[in-house]
Amino acid sequence: MTIPRLVVGTRGSPLALAQADLLRRHLAAALAIEPATVRLEIIKTTGDMIQDRALAQAGGKGLFTKELDAALIAGHIDLAVHSAKDLPTRLPDELVIAGYLEREDVRDVLISRGVTRLEDLPAGAVVGSASLRRSAQVRRLRPDLAIGLLRGNVETRLARVKDGKVDATLLALAGLKRLGLADLASAVLDTDIMLPAVGQGAIAVTARRGDAAVGAAVAAVAHAPTGAALAAERAFLDGLDGSCRTPIAGLATVGPADRLRLRGLLVAADGSAALEVAREGAVADAARLGEDAAAEIRARAGALSRWMTPE
Numbered sequence: 001m002t003i004p005r006l007v008v009g010t011r012g013s014p015l016a017l018a019q020a021d022l023l024r025r026h027l028a029a030a031l032a033i034e035p036a037t038v039r040l041e042i043i044k045t046t047g048d049m050i051q052d053r054a055l056a057q058a059g060g061k062g063l064f065t066k067e068l069d070a071a072l073i074a075g076h077i078d079l080a081v082h083s084a085k086d087l088p089t090r091l092p093d094e095l096v097i098a099g100y101l102e103r104e105d106v107r108d109v110l111i112s113r114g115v116t117r118l119e120d121l122p123a124g125a126v127v128g129s130a131s132l133r134r135s136a137q138v139r140r141l142r143p144d145l146a147i148g149l150l151r152g153n154v155e156t157r158l159a160r161v162k163d164g165k166v167d168a169t170l171l172a173l174a175g176l177k178r179l180g181l182a183d184l185a186s187a188v189l190d191t192d193i194m195l196p197a198v199g200q201g202a203i204a205v206t207a208r209r210g211d212a213a214v215g216a217a218v219a220a221v222a223h224a225p226t227g228a229a230l231a232a233e234r235a236f237l238d239g240l241d242g243s244c245r246t247p248i249a250g251l252a253t254v255g256p257a258d259r260l261r262l263r264g265l266l267v268a269a270d271g272s273a274a275l276e277v278a279r280e281g282a283v284a285d286a287a288r289l290g291e292d293a294a295a296e297i298r299a300r301a302g303a304l305s306r307w308m309t310p311e
């Protein structure tokens, strides 16, 4: 099969461009084509323009994807590259997730000036974050810390710690690695104390449903265990969240003999309570394991509004 040219839509942030370039290099290698055959098309999304509010307060879903979806559907681009954790669980009918690149490290890191453990931040220290999931887990571990809203791309958030606007922040190690900034991490947080976001560390590629040529191209670079893990995590999230206002974390890993393990977590926004769930089963049952885990949490949680952050 020959593919004359592929146009990849991407956001324009440094991290998005690094991820798009990674996809471009994977595609070029797998298809034995020149990297220049894969053209990057930068598309600005609503989420890129919101700097002053938590995203959950800005209308929720699809803030980083709507414009890319529209460009795909209109045929302006052939595929779109996303951080999987920014991709809503439901896509427009015309689109599919064609595949995921192999997942990077899933963990969050602490960024601070000199403190190397969350436990060592002094009482009252301000942790900057716009993530409900991170804020709620920090509140649960350290109710004595203050949470300050901190939005913006990775570089902006690093700068706010450096210039003292906040004492610390949490970021995904995957993003730092892809930007060549992993050495700025003060500490890597174990998933037992800070469970990552559904999809964290994975790069998703979306395409038009039924576009066989693009589907085959993406299949050549897709990583099956990552796909199975993401199927479980995304089914878990889809079974729980209708709003993006609920602090939810989830992580699936694929071990020997194609066994998949899923851990899920629902935390009250104020950190006062948490529910954990775990499932293990065959990779082939990934989505069902996720749905099942969500159903258990729903049954135990009562009204989900209790767990949400106020609008």
Ligand SMILES: NCc1[nH]cc(CCC(=O)O)c1CC(=O)O
Pocket (backbone or CB within 6 Å): 083, 084, 085, 086, 154, 170, 171, 172, 173, 174, 175, 199, 200, 201, 202, 203
């Ligand atoms: N919401 C922003 C976002 N989307 C993906 C990443 C990092 C890369 C990843 O998780 O794959 C980040 C920044 C962060 O949370 O530190």
